[in-house]
Amino acid sequence: DAKTTQPPSMDCAEGRAANLPCNHSTISGNEYVYWYRQIHSQGPQYIIHGLKNNETNEMASLIITEDRKSSTLILPHATLRDTAVYYCIVTNDYKLSFGAGTTVTVRA
Amino acid sequence: DTAVSQTPKYLVTQMGNDKSIKCEQNLGHDTMYWYKQDSKKFLKIMFSYNNKELIINETVPNRFSPKSPDKAHLNLHINSLELGDSAVYFCASSQVRGLEQFFGPGTRLTVL
Numbered sequence: 001d002a003k004t005t006q007p008p009s010m011d012c013a014e015g016r017a018a019n020l021p022c023n024h025s026t027i028s029g030n031e032y033v034y035w036y037r038q039i040h041s042q043g044p045q046y047i048i049h050g051l052k053n054n055e056t057n058e059m060a061s062l063i064i065t066e067d068r069k070s071s072t073l074i075l076p077h078a079t080l081r082d083t084a085v086y087y088c089i090v091t092n093d094y095k096l097s098f099g100a101g102t103t104v105t106v107r108a
Numbered sequence: 109d110t111a112v113s114q115t116p117k118y119l120v121t122q123m124g125n126d127k128s129i130k131c132e133q134n135l136g137h138d139t140m141y142w143y144k145q146d147s148k149k150f151l152k153i154m155f156s157y158n159n160k161e162l163i164i165n166e167t168v169p170n171r172f173s174p175k176s177p178d179k180a181h182l183n184l185h186i187n188s189l190e191l192g193d194s195a196v197y198f199c200a201s202s203q204v205r206g207l208e209q210f211f212g213p214g215t216r217l218t219v220l
Contacts, residue, residue, distance in 0.1 A: 043112075043198050043211030044151065085149070094139065094202065095164060096209065098151035 003027070003090045009103040012082075018075040020102055022088030025069045031092045033064060035073045037084040044087070044098070047073065078106045111135050112212035114199050120218045121189060129184045129215045131199030139163075140182035141200040141209065142174060151198070157182050186217075194219045 005023040012018040024033065035047040048055055048062045050071070055062045061074040075082055087101040112133045121127055133140060141164075142154045155174045156164035162174065171187045186193060199212040 038151075041214075043200070043214050044209075045211070046208040049208070087151075094141075094156060094207075094209075095153050096151075097153070100150070 003031075003097070004088045004099055006086075006088050006099065006102045008100065009105070012075075012078045012104060012106050014080060014106055014108050015077055018078040018082065018104060018106070020073040020075075020086050020088075020104065021070065022073070023070045024088070024090045027068050027090050028092070031090050033062065033068075033071050034089040034091065034096065035060070035062065036087045036089065036096070036098070037082075038087070038101070039081075039084040047086075078104075080106050080108065082106050112199055112201055112210050114197075114212040114215050116215060117213065118216050118218075120220065122220055123189055123191060125189050126185070126187045127189060127217070128186070129197055129199075129217070131182050131184070131212060133180055133199075133201040133210070133212075135201055135203075135210060137201040137203050137210070138179060139202045139204065140176065140179075141202075142182065142184050143198040143200060143211075145196040145198060145214070147195070155182075155184075189217075189219045191219050193217060 034049040036044045038044045050062045064071045083106045085101040087098050115130045139158045141156045145151045154168045157176045160176045173185045175183045196214045196216050198214045200209040202209045
């Protein structure tokens with residue numbers, strides 16, 4: 001019942017921006033886009049969320065297209081510690097449904 | 109000053125046994141959750157409690173029973189453990205339903 005589609009993996013060079021795409025073409029008007037990540041052997045960590053507008057915090061930026069059918073998570077300056085599985089989740093309640101995510105490997 | 113803590117971190121037990129996993133959060137949150145991450149790494153919600161009341165109970169066998177003695181604690185009791193229960197169990201909490209959820213470090217349960 002996944003509502004999102006993400007590439008299974010991507011590599012990124014340390015110090016460069018990492019752009020993680022997510023498709024959510026069936027998103028409804030009251031559903032938010034959440035991003036979490038899970039570093040190996042740790043619990044998931046909240047990154048950012050948004051509804052319509054682009055959002056930025058100390059960790060990342062979230063760009064949501066005008067039709068809301070896709071979004072991009074931007075890690076502005078990737079470090080080795082950003083190596084993790086990144087999950088894009090669409091929901092309007094507290095039931096977070098994690099898919100397979102994108103495995104991001106940051107290389108020195 | 110750990111936000112969400114779980115004990116134990118590892119749990120190895122025999123089939124048929126009964127075990128408990130404890131979770132505590134010191135964030136003052138009203139809502140707590142239990143998630144299960146299976147061998148394929150998919151993370152699925154099992155239960156959610158808001159102010160000590162059950163608000164989500166996904167299709168989980170009734171061998172699993174959450175207990176919330178107070179807002180800061182949500183324990184998971186598992187009876188008659190089966191091989192398929194082997195997984196990593198994560199506890200989480202949030203200020204209000206949904207929003208930013210803080211996860212614990214996980215408990216790796218292995219049933220032999």
